[in-house]
Amino acid sequence: VEKDGTRVFDLRMRAGETEFQDGVRTPTWGFNGSYLGPTLRAQRGEKVRVRISNGLREASSVHWHGMHLPARMDGGPHQTIGPGSTWAPHWTVDQPAATLWYHPHPHGRTEAHVRRGLAGLFLLDDEKSARLPLPKRYGVDDLPVVVQDVRFDGSRLAGDRKLMQNVGFLGDRTMVNGTLRPHRRVHDELIRLRLLNASTARTYAFGFPDDRDFSLVGTDGGLLERPAVMDRVQLSPGERAEIVVRVRAGERVMLRSFPQGNYGDAWQERFGGGDDSFDVLELRAAERLRPSPGPPAELAEPELPSGEEAVRGRHFDLKRSGINGRSMDMGRIDGTVTRGTTEVWTIRNTNGMPHNFHVHDVQFRVVEVDGSAPPPALRGPKDTVFVPHGTTMKLALRFTGPADPDTPYMYHCHLLYHEDEGIMGQFVVV
Ligand code: C2O
Numbered sequence: 265v266e267k268d269g270t271r272v273f274d275l276r277m278r279a280g281e282t283e284f285q286d287g288v289r290t291p292t293w294g295f296n297g298s299y300l301g302p303t304l305r306a307q308r309g310e311k312v313r314v315r316i317s318n319g320l321r322e323a324s325s326v327h328w329h330g331m332h333l334p335a336r337m338d339g340g341p342h343q344t345i346g347p348g349s350t351w352a353p354h355w356t357v358d359q360p361a362a363t364l365w366y367h368p369h370p371h372g373r374t375e376a377h378v379r380r381g382l383a384g385l386f387l388l389d390d391e392k393s394a395r396l397p398l399p400k401r402y403g404v405d406d407l408p409v410v411v412q413d414v415r416f417d418g419s420r421l422a423g424d425r426k427l428m429q430n431v432g433f434l435g436d437r438t439m440v441n442g443t444l445r446p447h448r449r450v451h452d453e454l455i456r457l458r459l460l461n462a463s464t465a466r467t468y469a470f471g472f473p474d475d476r477d478f479s480l481v482g483t484d485g486g487l488l489e490r491p492a493v494m495d496r497v498q499l500s501p502g503e504r505a506e507i508v509v510r511v512r513a514g515e516r517v518m519l520r521s522f523p524q525g526n527y528g529d530a531w532q533e534r535f536g537g538g539d540d541s542f543d544v545l546e547l548r549a550a551e552r553l554r555p556s557p558g559p560p561a562e563l564a565e566p567e568l569p570s571g572e573e574a575v576r577g578r579h580f581d582l583k584r585s586g587i588n589g590r591s592m593d594m595g596r597i598d599g600t601v602t603r604g605t606t607e608v609w610t611i612r613n614t615n616g617m618p619h620n621f622h623v624h625d626v627q628f629r630v631v632e633v634d635g636s637a638p639p640p641a642l643r644g645p646k647d648t649v650f651v652p653h654g655t656t657m658k659l660a661l662r663f664t665g666p667a668d669p670d671t672p673y674m675y676h677c678h679l680l681y682h683e684d685e686g687i688m689g690q691f692v693v694v
């Protein structure tokens with residue numbers, strides 16, 4: 265912490281080697297360490313500054329996924345950090361407690377940089393969330409769960425896309441926090457899992473083999489107004505969910521990803537990974553468990569726009585060839601929004617393959633899915649939403665600025681191969 269109260273973080277992007285499998289050293293990239301990055305954490309209202317140095321041999325960038333901040337600090341493809349250079353964005357945290365994350369966003373190279381290991385969590389806290397009776401001892405009953413799928417090609421991490429995998433690279437096993445076959449010993453009755461799908465293309469449907477219920481307490485941008493009880497939660501690349509699950513003394517329970525209901529047609533189920541299932545993380549409960557409070561009936565005040573106040577609508581048609589027929593162009597601004605206004609964006613996918621949709625700078629409300637009210641898992645603050653083939657979604661987004669007519673924010677498909685191929689556009693706030 266600096267004299268004026270600014271919280272400072274240091275990140276160094278570097279190449280290294282990681283021993284995922286005993287005795288096998290795999291070339292990887294990481295922030296500070298050799299794979300993934302440290303969990304950063306800050307309070308609402310706090311000033312933060314991150315000093316990033318690029319120790320790689322190529323240019324990259326670091327984007328704060330889910331963070332509301334000035335466009336110049338966003339870390340998108342315009343805020344390049346050259347090899348050997350540094351970048352020190354700073355901003356004031358002005359949004360509710362949430363599980364956000366950070367990852368590179370270099371133009372056309374995002375998939376490769378994330379897949380090699382450049383990703384980390386950025387947790388935000390606020391006064392209200394600090395007082396809630398929710399599990400909140402980090403690493404004890406509040407566990408980060410960064411899920412990635414990988415395939416090993418000898419000692420290397422494979423990155424090739426198989427024929428017909430038009431979603432991008434799909435691995436044949438998963439890791440949590442960079443660990444294969446992970447397990448975690450727990451000593452509390454209620455365990456909060458902060459799930460991040462940090463995979464580049466794969467969508468998961470998380471749940472437990474005995475179909476036990478859990479409480480969804482948070483989505484991408486923070487806590488729900490009240491917990492939603494369910495037995496599966498689907499996350500496409502970039503999405504987060506905070507769930508609270510009850511464990512019984514002495515049991516071992518596997519967090520699993522199941523074949524997915526709303527994934528698309530039989531072709532996508534098969535070649536896009538919708539039929540796959542993985543054992544993701546084993547929780548091993550101690551013989552005696554500490555009693556846990558909660559979850560409470562009420563979690564957070566709503567801060568999302570309703571959509572009724574919208575001054576403008578826009579349409580986004582997702583296709584392999586781009587959005588609304590246009591592929592990403594770094595020199596073209598696709599939209600201008602007015603600071604302080606709410607818009608309703610309609611996202612449509614008739615492309616025959618799954619896509620999702622991520623918007624920088626804002627947390628939005630999902631207003632409608634195919635003309636109906638959204639399911640409970642889509643009722644919280646979102647910055648990324650899964651849009652399977654045949655779906656139309658309406659989102660309400662409020663842009664609070666600051667204005668910067670010269671620096672765009674991005675919106676794009678977060679299946680990173682699709683993003684790199686140009687399913688992305690840019691908007692400015694004026
Ligand atoms: Cu998580 Cu534009 O990205």
Ligand code: CU
Nearest residue numbers: 619677679682
């Ligand atoms: Cu896509």
